Amino acid sequence: MLEDELTVSTRERDDVAIIDLFGDVTTFAEEKINSAYREVTNKGARFVLLNFRQNDYINSAGIAILIGIVTEVNRNNQKLAVSGLSQHFQKIFRMVGLAQYAEIYQDEDEALVGFKR
Amino acid sequence: MSTPIYIQTTMELTLPSELGYEVVARDAVAAFACRLCIAPDRLEDLKTALCEVCINAIEHGNSLRPGLRVQIRCRVEVEQLIVEVVDQGVSAFAPKSEPLTIAEKLAGLGSLRGMGLMLISQLCDEAGFVPSADPGNCFRFAFYRQPMVGFRH
Numbered sequence: 001m002l003e004d005e006l007t008v009s010t011r012e013r014d015d016v017a018i019i020d021l022f023g024d025v026t027t028f029a030e031e032k033i034n035s036a037y038r039e040v041t042n043k044g045a046r047f048v049l050l051n052f053r054q055n056d057y058i059n060s061a062g063i064a065i066l067i068g069i070v071t072e073v074n075r076n077n078q079k080l081a082v083s084g085l086s087q088h089f090q091k092i093f094r095m096v097g098l099a100q101y102a103e104i105y106q107d108e109d110e111a112l113v114g115f116k117r
Numbered sequence: 118m119s120t121p122i123y124i125q126t127t128m129e130l131t132l133p134s135e136l137g138y139e140v141v142a143r144d145a146v147a148a149f150a151c152r153l154c155i156a157p158d159r160l161e162d163l164k165t166a167l168c169e170v171c172i173n174a175i176e177h178g179n180s181l182r183p184g185l186r187v188q189i190r191c192r193v194e195v196e197q198l199i200v201e202v203v204d205q206g207v208s209a210f211a212p213k214s215e216p217l218t219i220a221e222k223l224a225g226l227g228s229l230r231g232m233g234l235m236l237i238s239q240l241c242d243e244a245g246f247v248p249s250a251d252p253g254n255c256f257r258f259a260f261y262r263q264p265m266v267g268f269r270h
Binding site for chain 1: 136168222228229232236
């Protein structure tokens, strides 16, 4: 299999747990994304931002991973948002219904303001 | 008077039936489509749709069986770009029912996967399985082209 590179890292800013996703979000991303989500949740995160960066490729398997994150966010009474998506992938997120469960922001700064509203 | 532009109107690719190779197909077909007056936003739609069709061929039609191939045939017509993706037909792939909505998936009513066909149908101007002389499943989709001055087949 051709495994695409995805780098996932976590950090905190203004009481928001930020999960940075650099690269392609496909079936190969599952363990990295779920692990990062578990990490921030175990630290008590209430607000979780998936910050997409240089994501040239997000496919339906990657979207399924994100739907799984939404399931966990709902179960844990957290609030989820996404930022950094291209216009195309913002459209894709709306098409599949993810935008109903995670507010879409243009960038990280806008998302941090949005969490406080 | 503008100079006529002569371009190739067909392209065929054969890929290993392994996840990840859909990106190779995406980049090749996108480069082909770039020459054919597909609008930039539609080009992104084409790339996503092609990847989803290839993933279906790899995962379903070829059942993730190693050593098989996926064939991609692109054809330019006056008004549209047509792409056919053919697997080797390990299993017949046709959706049995409407895909679950995200709300149904979140309620645990089925797999979190299965958004591909819905995306394809929304992104393409035409899409669906078609009969084929090949033994495998053949999925055809089309994107309408913008007018191009001086275009010649």
